[in-house]
Amino acid sequence: MSDILANFFSMGNFNPGFIIILAGLLCIFIPVSEIRKALVLLAPIAGGVLIFQQFTSAEVIGGIWQVGPLKLTTLRIDSLAIIWGYIFCLAGVLNAIFGFHEKCKITDSSALIYMGAAVAAVFAGDLITLFVFWELTAISSVFLIWKGGDGSFQAGIRYLAYHVTSGVLLLAGAVIYGMSRGGDYSFNYIGLDAPGAWLILLGMGIKVGFPFLHNWIQDSYPKASITGTVILSVFTTKLALYALARGFPGTELLIYIGAIMTCFPVFFAVIENDLRKVLAYSLNNQLGFMVCGIGIGSQLAMNGVAGQVVAHVIFKSLLFMSMGAVMHRVGTAKASELGGLFRSMPITAVFCLIGAGSIAAFPLLAGFVTKSMIITSAIDHASYGGGPAMWVVVLMLLFASAGVMEHSGIKVPHFTFFAHDGGHRVKEAPWNMLVAMGLAAALCIFLASPIPGIGGYKWLYSMLPYDVEYNPYTTDHVVFQLQLLFAAMFAFAFLKRQGVYPDERKAEILDFDWTHRKLGANIAIWVGAMWTRLSANGANVRASFVDVAGRRLQQLFSPAGAFSAASPSGLPALLTSAMLAFAMIVIFVAAT
Amino acid sequence: MSDHHDHPDMPDDYSPEGLAHIHPYAKPFLFLGKESVKRNFIWFPVVGLIIVSIMGFFFPPKHPAPWDFGFSWAVIGFAAYTVVVLSAEPLFRLLAREENYYGEEEAPKLKNKGDHYE
Known part of the structure; x- marks a missing residue:
């Protein structure tokens, strides 16, 4: 124990995530809510300050x-990890x-331990440390769902099953990878050709919501507590994105996986009634853009991914907060039961619209200055050797951008605050929620500001991993982006007028998790029943x-049995003699 | 006849009884609930679309795709949005089941929801 402590204190710089985890552990023993809340607020601030103090050179x-x-x-700490560290701490303050x-x-x-584990994981320099905090994020965050x-x-x-599996795959891959490198487990570029790489990729793929591995997001996030959903939306998937950006940049497979991730959630989101589930599908869609960017792997794309992580954490939190x-006020997030809430919650409505505009990438809002880098x-990439398949990817990204406008840009605010009047006359959100949403909304505007000298996108770009000259506010870019968005708005209004736009209906929408929640469960029940019958x-x-x-033995060996009968009484003696003779012959042969 | 499409159990927004339940900041924006405003909302994107489509010819994209022309992203946006919306009905028929299909209680409906005006 003393060795461990001596090791710990001799480490010099230490991972800022540790103090956040420590604060989380302390919270368990603090009965006074106000003191706990102060700790929850101060711990991420302290983490951010520590990151700032420690990042003294290009790589610490x-x-x-x-x-x-x-x-x-x-x-x-390096130029890639630091942006994740800062945004995690900022999100911790907002949460x-x-x-x-x-x-x-x-x-x-659990919120603090979860956040601390995520911060610790992005600053992990080796795969084993990454694994430890990878699993800690899963174990600590499940309480938010419960x-x-x-x-x-x-x-x-x-949720636990998915994430523990993800961790086990990561560990298995890490061990194979590390052993192949003579015990060097350092976490840098891995690439698909390395031993164990596919296991590591699969482990990361579960956490980032690859197609068919994504269901834990839509399953668990809408079922968590109100605060829990907001916290969950920040850390897990972004941590996995960081791991992919660190280990697999430029992996072509990720381009196609990312493109599929952007498109398929759009179709589920349009028919989903639970608006928190719609946002969970939207999260999947946005992750797809970033996975695609990692797959492209150019400096511009990686900057786009890092920038989009920052913007996405803020505007997605804002949407989940709204x-x-x-x-919190109405008691439900089902579109079929909401509507007309701008009358009661106008400030929340404005914040939600800013979040919706940001995710849809309206000019002057956060998503515009980051997503455009990826596209x-x-x-x-398509122009310079990517080939026809890459052009298909570009089309898919544009399709998905219009899709984002549908589910997050229009559907969520429309069915909540406008549409038909659901008859809810409630109070505006509590002050603390308004402050958090207000800060997030202000950041959505601040990060996209083109006005020089007061922060804005140039300030955000200065924090990105690579020095790349990129100006999102060129006239052609603004014009063509507005074409996409205005056309989507026009399509919405037109289809609504024609009566084609679907009404929100109460239903459970099946997704791929049907295979284990229904089919797999039924198979398990059937196998169990068969086993019982077979048993x-x-x-x-x-x-x-x-x-x-x-009965047979009784017939042979009982006092009345065959072996006790008088007639073959010489038989046992004969058999014994034969056995003895056989043994003697064997011994004789062996001796000679 | 009122130009509003209120909830049947709720008083008209502009009646004294209705106004009593409206947030003070929302009162100047009650026109957003009018049916005529909702019906005529379409003109906002129409005008915007016309302007940016014309501008597209004067400011062609610096990183053009093979299919790009003056208002190509408008076509993509409209087509994509329409495909998504039109796919909703068949997808709903295919994938929708009754609520609580999995036999688990659905997303938490709060027992102690926040304060209401009522």
């Missing part, structure tokens, strides 16, 4: 820890403000076998 390595034969690098009203020890402590009340327990269990505020890099039959077979064998 620290926290080296020798554990047996393993050399763990618990701290590595703390948003959840200020919730007096729940479990939420406070705090969602009835019906969230099963979703939490499924739906959380609505749910431009995709067009560049019952097997017991009968065993009983009758024992019965028959017992």
Whole structure:
């Protein structure tokens, strides 16, 4: 123990995630809500300050820890990791403000441990350290789902199953990868050709929501508590994006996976009634853009990914916060039961519209200055040797951009705050929720500002991993982006007028998780029933076998049995003699 | 006849009883609930679309795709949006099941929802 402590204190720089985790552990023992809330707010601020202080050169390595034969690098801050670290801390502050009203020890402590684990993971310099915090994010965050009340327990269990599997795959791949490199587990570019790389990619793919592995997002996020959903939307998937950006930049397969990720959620989102689930599909769609950018791997694309992570954390949190505020007041987030809430919650409505405009990439709002880098890099990639398949990818990204406008840009605010009047006359969101949403909305505007000298997109770009000259506010870019968005708005209004736009209906929409929640469960039930029947039959077979064998033995060896009969009395002596003779012959042969 | 499409159980927005339940900041924007405003909303994107489509000919994209022309992204936006919306009905028929199909209680409906005006 003393060795471990000595190691810890001799590490010099240490991972900022540790103090956030420590704050989370402390929260468990603090009974006073106000003190806990102060800790929840201050811990991410302290984490951010620590990151700022420690990032003194292009790459800071620290926290080296020798554990047996393993050399763990618990701290590595560089130009890629730092942007994730900062945005996680910023999101932690916003979440703390948003959840200020919730007096729940479990939420406070698990939120901090979860956030700390995510920060620690992005600053991990080796795959083993990454694995430890990778799993800690899963274990700590499941409590946020379970705090969602009835019906969230099963979703939490499924969430854990997905994430523990993801961690096991990551560890298995890491061990194979590290062993192939003579015990070097450092986490840098891996590439698909390395031993164990496919396992690592699959582990990361589960956490980032690859197609067919994505269902945990739509299953668990809408079932978490109001604050829990907002917190969950930030860390897990972005951590996985970081890991992909670190380990697999420029992997062509990711371009196509990302393109599929952008498109398929659009079709589910349009028919989904639960607006938090719509946002969960929207999250999948946005992750697709970033996965695609990682696959392209150019400096512009990687900058686009890092910038989009920042913007996405903010505007997606804002959208989840606005739906959380609505749910807090109205009691539901189902589109079929909402509508007309701009009368009661006008400030929340404005914030939601800013979030919706940001995710749809309206000029002057955050998504515009980041997503365009990914699409431009995709067009560049297609133009310079990407081939026809890459042009298909570009079309898919444009299709998905219009799709985003449909589900997050129009559907969510329209069915919540406008559309028909749902008859809810409620109070505006609590002050803390309004402050958190206001800050997020202000950031959406601030990060996209083209006005020189007051921050804006240039400030954001200066934090990105590569020095690339890119101006999103060229006339052609603004004009063509507005074409896409105005055309989508026109299509909405036109189809609505024609009565073609679907009304929101209450239903459970099947997705790929049907295979394990229904088909797999039914197969398991069937196998269980068959096993029970076979066991019952097997017991009968065993009983009758024992019965028959017992009777046979009884017939042979009982005092009244065949072996005790008088007539063949010389037979045992004869058999014994034969055995003895056989043994003697064997011994004689062996001796000679 | 009122130009509003209120909830049947709710008083008209502009009646004293209705106004009592409206947030003060929302009162100047109650026109957004009028049926005529909703019906005529279409002219906002129409005008915007015409302007940016014309501008597209004067400011062609610096990174053009093979299919790009003056208002190509408008065509893509309209077509994509329409495809998504038109796919909704067949997809709903294919994928929709009754609520609680999986036998688990659905997304939490809060028992102690926030304060209401009522």
